[in-house]
Amino acid sequence: MMTPTERLGLDLLVSVDRDGDRSLRVQLEDQLRDGIRRGALHAGTPLPSTRALAGELGVSRGVVVEAYAQLVAEGFLVARPGAVTRVASVARHEPAEPPEERIAPPVRFDFRTEAADLSAFPRRAWLAALRETLRDVPDVGLGYGDRSGAPALRVTLAAYLGRARGVAAEPGNVVVCTGITQAITLLARALHRAGVARVAVEDPGFPLHRMVFAREGLRVVPIPVDAGGLVVEALDHADVGAVLLTPSHQFPLGMALAPERRAALVDWAAAREAWIFEDDYDGEYRFDRDPVGALQALAPARVTYLGSASKTLAPALRVGWMVVAPDLLEAVGEAKVLADSGSPQVDQLALARFIEHGELDRHLRRMRGSFRRRRDLMIATLADELPELKVEGIPAGLHVCGRLPAEVALGPLMAAAWEHGVGLYGFQHGDVARVLLGYANLPEPSVEPAVRALGELVRTAG
């Protein structure tokens, strides 16, 4: 005569390991759950009584009772008073396949510019900061918290931005957000409140930020960029109440805003009572000299400073910050409440600890050396392999901007590059086509072969 367990085939499905790390209950649960998920235990299948299964497995009945109860709570089993416990019909809503991953095809060499070196993310130190946070945070700290940011992080960021970027920040002016994209959304709303309907952006600039402003109902006015960065004089006739720019390392062209233009910009803002939004997306990286401090320190009343962890740690964290001009602070704070009820407290507190322990600076110190070597190697290899590509911009940031020869068409070049496993990014501005060669996700040994592959592609296209 078969035991109930044998009838079910549970003797094949289920076994418990008394020496394992995990409790007998968890082992039993996991095996039953997996069996149901795999379809080995079909919907409607009756399970043995808790007493019978406990006997079969040689465990106490409480172990089986608890495991069944957990799986009932999860919806895998159905228990009715006085009836046998059965496998639930969960198959109906069990999805068949994962959604298609919207990521680029596999590439040999990836010139992308959007992120820090993801392979160098300090996983252990970040986990340690999370562990400390989850150990120490009081229960009340697990709520929504201050929607403008956890006070501990705002204090830490104010000090960090002061010493690392020369920002004149008080914790009360720091607003924690989820990155520069969100910062621009929040600023757009503050502009509406301030009665500003037109905002200037750099041309060329970062397309997503234009889209955000436009989506928020602002009129976007492009202002040209020349060798000295944003052409500040052009603002005089633009009839705008604000300007967004990248003064430390213009995106995408790569120059710094000329010193006399920094002064002129601040004068313009003061005279017009206009707002300056300083997008310092990669200001931590300057390779030829000490970085120039943030523009914001010249006029904290008119300049709002924007930064994020995407180019220093990883976009996956979705942590950014703003140092907001005092007159925009209330509107930005309200917009943050309505946007998402505040940023995640646990991540914020972990970042505060990470910075306090010097881990961010330690990581940046290591990465600066590595990026500088990659950049130097890239520039040298470009000179050898692709002298027809005119390299532009200062030694800073995480990408080189290169002007393509007139005879090379950007579209076909990019298509051919991706076809050959080269992740290439570029843009057309007027008659000029340029490629953006990021080195943050191009390991040092790949720089030379990547540039050589690009050289071949350009020669073929030319």
Added chain:
Amino acid sequence: MMTPTERLGLDLLVSVDRDGDRSLRVQLEDQLRDGIRRGALHAGTPLPSTRALAGELGVSRGVVVEAYAQLVAEGFLVARPGAVTRVASVARHEPAEPPEERIAPPVRFDFRTEAADLSAFPRRAWLAALRETLRDVPDVGLGYGDRSGAPALRVTLAAYLGRARGVAAEPGNVVVCTGITQAITLLARALHRAGVARVAVEDPGFPLHRMVFAREGLRVVPIPVDAGGLVVEALDHADVGAVLLTPSHQFPLGMALAPERRAALVDWAAAREAWIFEDDYDGEYRFDRDPVGALQALAPARVTYLGSASKTLAPALRVGWMVVAPDLLEAVGEAKVLADSGSPQVDQLALARFIEHGELDRHLRRMRGSFRRRRDLMIATLADELPELKVEGIPAGLHVCGRLPAEVALGPLMAAAWEHGVGLYGFQHGDVARVLLGYANLPEPSVEPAVRALGELVRTAG
């Protein structure tokens, strides 16, 4: 003759512990950093040479070189070629005081309704999920990722919502967001795209959601709620293209949408090609019977389902989800890109593992029992202590809604409550004042004394 270290007083400031957990370099760094922060080492103070300090401390010179370099990178020290290393003038931007904490005054009893029991947050299991994620995620997973949500989490949520809430979800229709506030922002944008300018909400309802719709430029049309929930017939003359409601447990009144109204609502949406937004903010908690499945399963083409981890785990995580009606999916996805370039990947992957390991269900199972006891005790104590408070709503969720006697004015009652250390929340609707008595953050032993304190306050106010 004094050694250089003694001249500086560094012998008092700095000591190294060879048996400690932390490396000598880190110990030295921390002590120097603290000394500078505390002001013990003033700006401009020259440091001993690396050779001298290494000799004093009996450590290798490399330890001191590394520590100095790290502190230079952090901006605490300034090194110039050929010159002595000095303490930097960081004091300028070192903030004096933390910003004021915007939290409520300390309370003896807190009836707030906004969050799960924060003292029960499964810190260890959550940390384990983070640890596994940081161990296993490939480097590419540390980028922005799919802006609509990490595929692994979308698969997990589709299955979880299917079995736990009866939602008809495919991973491709799941959009991960940062909570229901953001979900409503994204839906507002999708409504604009769909040409909808007017949206209905429950009256009374959750004020923040109305504010979000209004801020997004939609006309908000309040629809009355009676004993059967939203008065669906009133939609016929409201001229709206969408309705937001809380069918499983009306917020704040606490009834479920009557079965015939569920059907009528779906018919209305089908006839008008209107959109239903189902805010399932606390649908996991039903104490008298199995929870009624989500409305969404009745009409997945017209209903978008909204949920979050705030009432099950903690608001601090800022994780929410939507199961989006197919025709709104593209617009919601685009709105998410423009809002914040996607939710944090690490947190998303951790939540996927947390659910896959059964930890969410395990936590919910424990909490359901605890909340049910607290609720029963609250109802029983109210009957004894405050019979004049008319308790409304079904046994579900994380709060009891109680109607105040006509002679009690809400404003003075709430002011007196807070003054007496009772965190009390309520609202006036027409002539009727009600209090919301949350029990998620009221430990079981506090329920009776809290209700007794409330009883005294009401009697004093009446």
